[in-house]
Amino acid sequence: MAFIVLAVGGGLGTAWYMIEAGSRLSTRSSGPWVTWTTAGRSDADPYTRAHTVRNALLPLASTLELTFQAKTDSGGKRLSPACEYAIVVEGLDTGGWWSLAAFDSQGGLIQNSAERYAFTSDTVMREPDGRAVITLARDARSGNWLPIGGSSRINLVLTVQDAAWAAAASEGRMKPLPPIQRVACR
């Protein structure tokens, strides 16, 4: 009995973890942001391939575009709709295109009356110095407000399309990504 529990439980449990959460074998991190380094590529490792299939993803090859996901803020606390967060984006669009979107834990968009689900390098309003400050909050805020109410779990997805970025990341030289600062909670 112990043999079966150890073998089946251990085998399936570790496989599930490696496919869902990933490890240093298949992912790279920059602060709270995590990317699957070979996502979309024909030479993707088995964990990345299983992750892509299980989550019904259709990623572009990570040689062109990187998709980062964050479930926590920069302090390591789970993103919560009861809190307000500030994300300062700078240095991302040195020749590429980016998008920051908020989803629930299943990858669904979060219903909101403003019908706003993402900002991109084309749609975000910038400060005079070129930075973009995006505020995530349940209630309306001035500037680049991304609503996050209506979901118990929040996943932020940052997509960066820039071949130079992608090449640097594949060589292990991950550029710093925007921190997710918790401003206040209620």
Added chain:
Amino acid sequence: MKGLPTLPGWLGKVGWRTVVGALLLGGIIHIGATLAVPLVSNGHAFARLRDTLPVNRMVILPPPAPGRQPLPFLTPDAFYAMCRFDVSVDSVMVTALMAEPGWTLSLHTPQGDNFYVLPAQAQRRQQVSLTVVPGIDRLGDLVAAPRRLASDETQVPAPTWEGLVMVRAPLRGLAWRAETEAALRRAACVPVKRQ
């Protein structure tokens, strides 16, 4: 000893041969389960889209909205045109206008592998045309790599008989919605007789 976690009582009675055997079998199960997921899963992107996309025809999808997303975690501020290609009988010609930076034309296998991608060039609208041809022989072996036949024609061998073509057109704002949609409507997917 204080501070160290204590193992469950039943685990202490397990012999080392059992533990080693369980680890070996667990490893086999781990590898088998990981490799099996792409083969047995029926919830992948291609399976989700198969019923909504006619074969070898481009379909413009509405921008993703809550409860109306073709796929999870798809960038929402964009229009998408998709085509489910099948090259088992004919090849498929794909044309699209790459209008702005951020636009991409990508080809995917049913398992989600992106075997070809073309991004739009900055400061340059580009009409692209490519032909998706079978890249595998009847035994399932890969036979060719993408090749450029002329300045305006590229042949892309697909590693699978079926797959998806996706054109992503980021929305620059509501004012550009009609213009973006019109440019995306120039994307097409047409079967062509194999030479």
